[in-house]
Amino acid sequence: MHMITNPILRGFNPDPSILRVEEDYYIATSTFEWFPGVQIHHSRDLVNWRLLTHPLQRREQLNMSGNPNSGGVWAPHLSFDGSLYYLVYTNVRSLTGVYKDTPNYVVTAKHITGPWSDPVYLNSSGFDPSLFHDQDGKKWLVNMVWDHRKGRNPFKGIVLQEYSVQEQRLVGPIQTIFEGTSLGCTEGPHIYRIENYYYLLVAEGGTGYEHAVTLARSRSLTGPYEVDPLNPVLTSSHHESLPLQKAGHGSLVQTSTGEWYMAHLCARPLPGRKQCHLGRETAIQRCHWTDDGWLRVADPQHLPQEKVAGPALPLAPVEKEPALDHFDHPALSPSFSTLREPADPSWLSLEERPGWLRLRGRESLNSWHAQSLTAKRLASFTCEVETRLQFEPKSFQQMAGLIAYYNTKNYYYVHVTREEAAGKCLHLISVVQGQYDELTEPMPLHGTEPVYLKVCFHYDVLQFYASVDGSHWSSIGPALDVGCLSDEAATTFQNGVFTDWGFTGTFVGVCAQDLSGQRLHADFDYFSLKE
The missing domain is CATH 2.115.10.20 (Glycosyl hydrolase domain; family 43)
Structure with a gap:
């Protein structure tokens, strides 16, 4: 049986x-x-x-x-x-x-x-x-x-x-x-x-x-x-x-x-x-x-x-989705999701730069309307997610990177941006129950070569990493509490009324924002999710 x-x-x-x-x-x-x-x-x-x-x-x-x-x-x-x-x-x-x-x-x-x-x-x-x-x-x-x-x-x-x-x-x-x-x-x-x-x-x-x-x-x-x-x-x-x-x-x-x-x-x-x-x-x-x-x-x-x-039926194994997606197909894998609207060539393209996923930055991570974000469901207590990003921001209002996302009020985000003093840099932020925090000082990035980004989940902690060659990794910021990305943490109750509900789950994905409205693009070479 x-x-x-x-x-x-x-x-x-x-x-x-x-x-x-x-x-x-x-x-x-x-x-x-x-x-x-x-x-x-x-x-x-x-x-x-x-x-x-x-x-x-x-x-x-x-x-x-x-x-x-x-x-x-x-x-x-x-x-x-x-x-x-x-x-x-x-x-x-x-x-x-x-x-x-x-x-x-x-x-x-x-x-x-x-x-x-x-x-x-x-x-x-x-x-x-x-x-x-x-x-x-x-x-x-x-x-x-x-x-x-x-x-x-x-x-x-x-x-x-x-x-x-x-x-x-x-x-x-x-x-x-x-x-x-x-x-x-x-x-x-x-x-x-x-x-x-x-x-x-x-x-x-x-x-x-x-x-x-x-x-x-x-x-x-x-x-x-x-x-x-x-x-x-x-x-x-x-x-x-x-x-x-x-x-x-x-x-x-x-x-x-x-x-x-x-x-x-x-x-x-x-x-x-x-x-x-x-x-x-x-x-x-x-x-x-x-x-x-x-x-x-x-x-x-x-x-x-x-x-x-199980029932008295012959086993019918199914092929598992590959852990690594090189973005070589004309459409996103069905396991990717977007927020509130379909993926549209005006902001998400697999053809403009073949072999890369191109996202054009739009509204902020607060938005309920036009986010340039695509992500996969987190399905295991332990996993490793990795991508390679090429992005040349011109201002602090332009960001792109790797995100561990529950909803607009609960996420962790490592991204490339530009600061007046540091220039092009890497930054880690958190938003927990709507409260924004900067978890690292801007870390300068030199040149125009892509940067590798990774996040590792191990039960109740997650850790971000970055690399310039894909082999030697440096941790970015502190180990973070995975529980902040839970249904329970996203549900809030005040004065006898629920002010927020948490009915979804953690997603891990890539995104880009351009708060200047110029829709600067970011390119992602691959997306890997290994359990």
């Missing part, structure tokens, strides 16, 4: 929606403010997974300009009705304070790799939409409702409304079908019809350390729904020694061999610290149905396991 090692999707890959179409398995995950929108991974054995595609690749499908940190794409749901793939998703435009602006959309495609359609607007009453295809051919949108009023439960419940394919809009009455359990924070609804029951799987407890998967069932789609007497069906709450924390937000799949699995969100804290800089990841648990019709994971205490028995 093959074993599944969790998490199956490491690094920032939260809110999984799992789907089987014949012998193929797909998982869609949230991407928040990172573009392109929604990651879809593929497997044929549930053991080996590879990044297959991003369905939201055009600005017309996903306009995130001005979206706040941890806004953007929340909890997509992937489904198939026998002829078309459907993807529903939220583009969160605001989220702090009492209000949330949460327009929901649906896109479709004949093939999983696209092309995907332009979006159809659905509603804005809440987030985490999913689409249920009933046996009679009707389609139903399910989402949670957000209640901003003082003294109310903001997670007001789960609502249902019919979706008309012909009219491309929601029709008929909006019905509340579930108000949640005492765990609270009822969200992430998915409906399944299995034999004579409609099963409603929801996320509860909040997406932190008390996260959980809850199950309810009804013989009628509109309810009333009976709650599983042994809820929650999965959680890691109050089990701090477990390597997989924050277990929740589940999604079910039945294999072609008749076996059941639940994909779910999880997180791996830094050892001895409740800080998850890798973000929320995706794991999978083996399940079964009891004689009285309730779902149970393999662990009798309903806890997530690191090692899970």
Whole structure:
């Protein structure tokens, strides 16, 4: 029997929606403010997974300009009705304070790799939409409702409304079908019809350390729904020694061999610290149905396991992405992401200087609009990231370099710039919870030769390095606290209101800024990420 090692999707890959179409398995995950929108991974054995595609690749499908940190794409749901793939998703435009602006959309495609359609607007009453295809051919949108009023439960419940394919809009009455359990924070609804029951799987407890998967069932789609007497069906709450924390937000799949699995969100804290800089990841648990019709994971205490028995399917290994990218292809590797907007030749080019990635400096690292930054997810506690940069700044307002980035308020950045006294120089800065600090004095660089930059992660510390020849390295600045790039460090709470949320994870990448507006370019020869 093959074993599944969790998490199956490491690094920032939260809110999984799992789907089987014949012998193929797909998982869609949230991407928040990172573009392109929604990651879809593929497997044929549930053991080996590879990044297959991003369905939201055009600005017309996903306009995130001005979206706040941890806004953007929340909890997509992937489904198939026998002829078309459907993807529903939220583009969160605001989220702090009492209000949330949460327009929901649906896109479709004949093939999983696209092309995907332009979006159809659905509603804005809440987030985490999913689409249920009933046996009679009707389609139903399910989402949670957000209640901003003082003294109310903001997670007001789960609502249902019919979706008309012909009219491309929601029709008929909006019905509340579930108000949640005492765990609270009822969200992430998915409906399944299995034999004579409609099963409603929801996320509860909040997406932190008390996260959980809850199950309810009804013989009628509109309810009333009976709650599983042994809820929650999965959680890691109050089990701090477990390597997989924050277990929740589940999604079910039945294999072609008749076996059941639940994909779910999880997180791996830094050892001895409740800080998850890798973000929320995706794991999978083996399940079964009891004689009285309730779902149970393999662990009798309903806890997530690191090692899970795989299905009776032949292994289907996948080729791993090379650690070294020489930028020799006409397009960026799919594992690179950009902030809030697609990579555009006006600021990112692989053709202007063949074999190099050229970035034209634009707005600052504070910007929610036009950042010239591309990065990869950090997926391991220990790794080494390296690049080679050629850049000739003319002023202190022009910068380019290597960045360890969580969001606009939390990052570490080693970069080349120009100072009046030092001339062309290397500089290390930090921004932690919005507070800017200069961690080194400007270090002069002589000549126009490229400089090598590197950052090494080892659990809760990271260290930057620089070299002029790629062989002899000098440390740049002090060892830095990786925990400052965690979900927890990015989440702040003041006067009874959350002022910032941390829902993403650490990225490592390259970027350029030109605050003078001249769009001076920086060239990167390669990007290497070795675990």
